[in-house]
Amino acid sequence: MTGRYYEEFEVGETIEHDKRRTVSEADNQTFCDMTMNQQPLHLDAEFAAETDFGERLVNGLYTMSLAVGITIPDTTDGTIVANLSYDDIEHPEPVFHGDTIRVQSTVMDKRETSDGERGIVTMRVEVFKMNDPEEPLVCSFERTALSLKRPDSQ
Numbered sequence: 001m002t003g004r005y006y007e008e009f010e011v012g013e014t015i016e017h018d019k020r021r022t023v024s025e026a027d028n029q030t031f032c033d034m035t036m037n038q039q040p041l042h043l044d045a046e047f048a049a050e051t052d053f054g055e056r057l058v059n060g061l062y063t064m065s066l067a068v069g070i071t072i073p074d075t076t077d078g079t080i081v082a083n084l085s086y087d088d089i090e091h092p093e094p095v096f097h098g099d100t101i102r103v104q105s106t107v108m109d110k111r112e113t114s115d116g117e118r119g120i121v122t123m124r125v126e127v128f129k130m131n132d133p134e135e136p137l138v139c140s141f142e143r144t145a146l147s148l149k150r151p152d153s154q
Helices: 025-035 045-049 060-075
Strands: 014-016 080-090 100-112 118-129 137-148
Touching: 014 060, 025 060, 060 100, 060 118, 060 137, 100 137
Parallel strands: none
Antiparallel strands: 014 100, 080 137, 100 118, 118 137
């Protein structure tokens, strides 16, 4: 278990996640197949070439899901009760096959549950494209989790 208990989160803290991921065509294809999303902008190179993007886009929900997965070891691995919400989701720049992403999470808020037995933590998750020198933001969202408190704190 590598996740943090409620008490270990600090409001305002930014967690730089060490794991990176280069998104492949197979990743995108598999995700689209599993979710039954057959949008040609994600899958059809000829169709996508005729759009403003000029090539296929990685499915935005895959980018978001990948970002959540990258954050888990440093945040909630083994210490989560449930994810409560994902809010304020944005995709300001596209992700293409071959792009490498990095992720950071900033703790925005935390509070105990009404019974005081657990805690609610809200993090702003930001995803950046590393292979672009400007490292543009490609996805951001708020993730709210119901976290366990340290066993010795109760």
